[in-house]
Amino acid sequence: MRKKYKILLMFVILIIFFLMNVFFGNSIILPMEIFHSDTVTEIFFRIRLPRALLALITGSVLAISGAVFQSLFRNPIASPFTLGTASGASLGATLYIVSPISFSILGFSLITIFSFTGAILSIAVIYMISLFLRSFKDNTMILTGVVINFFFASIILLLQYTTDPENVFKITRWTMGGLDVIGYTPIINTSIFFILGSIIIYNYRNELNLLSIGDELSISRGVEINKVKKVLFVVTSLMIGSVVAFTGPIGFVGIIAPHIASAFVGKNYKYLLIASSLTGSAMLLICDFISKVILSPAELPVGIITAIIGGPFFIWVIIRENSKN
Amino acid sequence: MNLISIENILVRLGNKTIISEMSFDINSGEYFSIIGPNGAGKSTLLKSMCKIIDHTSGNIIISGSNIRSVPQKELAKQITYVTQTPILNDYSVHDFIMFSRYPYFSSFSSITAEDKRKVKESMEITDLLAFSERKLRTLSGGERQRVNIASALAQDTKIILFDEPGTFLDPFYDKQISTLIADINKNIGITVVNVTHNINNALLYSDRIAALKNSELKFLENTAEVRTDQISDLYDTDFIEIMHPVSNKRMIIKR
Numbered sequence: 001m002r003k004k005y006k007i008l009l010m011f012v013i014l015i016i017f018f019l020m021n022v023f024f025g026n027s028i029i030l031p032m033e034i035f036h037s038d039t040v041t042e043i044f045f046r047i048r049l050p051r052a053l054l055a056l057i058t059g060s061v062l063a064i065s066g067a068v069f070q071s072l073f074r075n076p077i078a079s080p081f082t083l084g085t086a087s088g089a090s091l092g093a094t095l096y097i098v099s100p101i102s103f104s105i106l107g108f109s110l111i112t113i114f115s116f117t118g119a120i121l122s123i124a125v126i127y128m129i130s131l132f133l134r135s136f137k138d139n140t141m142i143l144t145g146v147v148i149n150f151f152f153a154s155i156i157l158l159l160q161y162t163t164d165p166e167n168v169f170k171i172t173r174w175t176m177g178g179l180d181v182i183g184y185t186p187i188i189n190t191s192i193f194f195i196l197g198s199i200i201i202y203n204y205r206n207e208l209n210l211l212s213i214g215d216e217l218s219i220s221r222g223v224e225i226n227k228v229k230k231v232l233f234v235v236t237s238l239m240i241g242s243v244v245a246f247t248g249p250i251g252f253v254g255i256i257a258p259h260i261a262s263a264f265v266g267k268n269y270k271y272l273l274i275a276s277s278l279t280g281s282a283m284l285l286i287c288d289f290i291s292k293v294i295l296s297p298a299e300l301p302v303g304i305i306t307a308i309i310g311g312p313f314f315i316w317v318i319i320r321e322n323s324k325n
Numbered sequence: 326m327n328l329i330s331i332e333n334i335l336v337r338l339g340n341k342t343i344i345s346e347m348s349f350d351i352n353s354g355e356y357f358s359i360i361g362p363n364g365a366g367k368s369t370l371l372k373s374m375c376k377i378i379d380h381t382s383g384n385i386i387i388s389g390s391n392i393r394s395v396p397q398k399e400l401a402k403q404i405t406y407v408t409q410t411p412i413l414n415d416y417s418v419h420d421f422i423m424f425s426r427y428p429y430f431s432s433f434s435s436i437t438a439e440d441k442r443k444v445k446e447s448m449e450i451t452d453l454l455a456f457s458e459r460k461l462r463t464l465s466g467g468e469r470q471r472v473n474i475a476s477a478l479a480q481d482t483k484i485i486l487f488d489e490p491g492t493f494l495d496p497f498y499d500k501q502i503s504t505l506i507a508d509i510n511k512n513i514g515i516t517v518v519n520v521t522h523n524i525n526n527a528l529l530y531s532d533r534i535a536a537l538k539n540s541e542l543k544f545l546e547n548t549a550e551v552r553t554d555q556i557s558d559l560y561d562t563d564f565i566e567i568m569h570p571v572s573n574k575r576m577i578i579k580r
Contacts, residue, residue: 203432209424213414219377221480222401222428267415 003265010264010278014056017285021052025292026299046182053187054179055288055302056281057194058243059253063261063280064201065236066254067272071212072229075142076321077314079254080240083141084122084148086251089244090175091152092118097170098163112189115245119237122148127233177250177303179288186246193242197235201273204232208269250303252310253280253287259317327386328353328484328516329374334383336369343369345540346383351518353483356510358527358548359520361537362560367520370537371486374518375406388483401428405480409489411469412461418472419457422447425480447478450513451505467498474505478513485509487519491526499523503530524556524564525576553577 034044069078080086092114126144160171207228210218261275291300329351336344344366351357359367372378385392426440448454451471477485491499507530510517536543536559556564563580
């Protein structure tokens with residue numbers, strides 16, 4: 001099947017998962033029932049629809065970021081989580097939760113700004129350590145990311161240990177990852193970064209192809225690698241920060257989605273970015289659907305579902321890559 | 326006519342001097358070989374010419390422009406580099422070669438008819454048309470090195486730098502690649518700068534040979550004027566000259 005048809009098929013699957021997510025949950029809301037009563041209308045438009053839209057945006061952001069990182073680090077397990085970007089954003093959000101301050105700047109709540117800062121800080125630390133070591137070898141940066149993950153996780157635990165019980169609950173719940181938002185503020189805030197970021201990254205599709213092969217080859221083909229890498233790091237960090245501020249860390253989507261997408265459309269970033277975006281969204285929508293119905297009427301945080309599915313997949317990716325080499 | 330001028334270039338990486346104050350010119354259309362023992366600075370010199378490594382001081386002038394002031398994308402229309410390591414990944418041969426058209430891509434435009442023509446032509450020259458949709462990972466070492474060369478050809482440059490292209494190849498593929506490089510130089514007129522350990526290949530195909538040792542230029546001679554004692558000094562090993570019994574060409578081999 002041609003790649004364009006495969007992408008169309010992925011888009012259809014995404015629509016189906018989106019509709020499943022908005023119409024099915026603790027209770028089923030059929031399309032003709034949406035306007036039957038104010039309560040149903042309220043549930044549909046204030047809870048179900050924003051949640052599904054947030055899943056769509058978040059899944060896409062994590063998958064696109066994963067695809068970008070897998071190219072930049074030439075490592076199949078690079079993702080916002082293995083590199084510490086998401087844990088940087090999480091630390092930022094945790095600092096916000098435990099701090100007494102609360103206000104917004106230009107319509108963005110402080111938690112978003114804290115998350116941004118954390119995400120960019122973590123990628124800056126990795127970048128500076130690699131500069132210091134004069135090594136941009138994939139493994140150096142991945143290992144630095146793993147260390148940063150542990151370091152930030154320890155600070156989050158320290159903050160949790162020293163703060164009051166109400167904040168402990170908030171942090172615990174938040175670090176499990178969830179999509180339960182009310183209203184459209186998170187959607188507006190995240191979609192700005194999602195749309196702009198996606199357009200910028202897609203414009204770098206040719207550079208991503210070359211960078212995924214090697215730095216020397218990229219330079220000899222005309223890529224200004226330092227400039228391109230900086231732009232891509234900053235853009236992906238901002239995108240990740242914007243979603244993690246609302247959802248908490250949702251693991252494994254960023255690793256898994258690009259691999260599923262490449263199995264369908266191949267490695268060329270012209271198609272891979274679009275396919276990863278659709279796969280990430282579809283994955284998070286279906287995981288969120290499972291989290292809503294598996295223990296109904298109770299709900300599981302979606303991060304638990306993605307981790308349960310993602311863990312074994314992660315190992316499969318490592319085994320597959322080893323067997324290739 | 327000088328296509329490349331190396332003027333007093335010095336390359337330092339950290340505290341180590343890799344290239345020490347070196348000057349020479351390379352002519353347009355020339356087959357120029359660089360030989361020398363391991364660690365002499367040959368690959369660094371090659372990488373400096375296409376800005377993979379920044380030189381510390383001195384000038385590298387290509388087509389009259391100092392490469393420091395030429396944007397990378399513009400430089401990539403003049404000069405490209407073929408690594409010694411055959412590329413190993415999951416891209417198709419066609420896609421990989423098309424990526425080399427990068428200097429001619431703009432962000433919003435799609436692939437042009439000229440891009441497609443150039444990729445097809447490069448695959449024809451390197452006899453790769455039948456491999457178009459094969460993944461690079463499934464090819465043999467020699468086939469992958471041909472893909473590397475096709476990818477450099479698709480970039481449509483005046484100069485191709487080869488960094489020991491036969492290193493990992495068996496004698497069959499080594500000969501195939503050597504002949505291909507010579508053809509590219511002779512028939513298409515591309516200036517070839519070839520770093521090699523194969524002295525006899527250098528003698529067979531080159532117009533001139535430069536020898537590097539301990540970060541310095543030891544000699545630069547027309548190929549016919551390279552002497553056995555110069556090679557012996559270069560490698561600290563005794564070499565002798567013989568005539569090939571079949572081709573009747575001059576060869577320099579270890580005693």
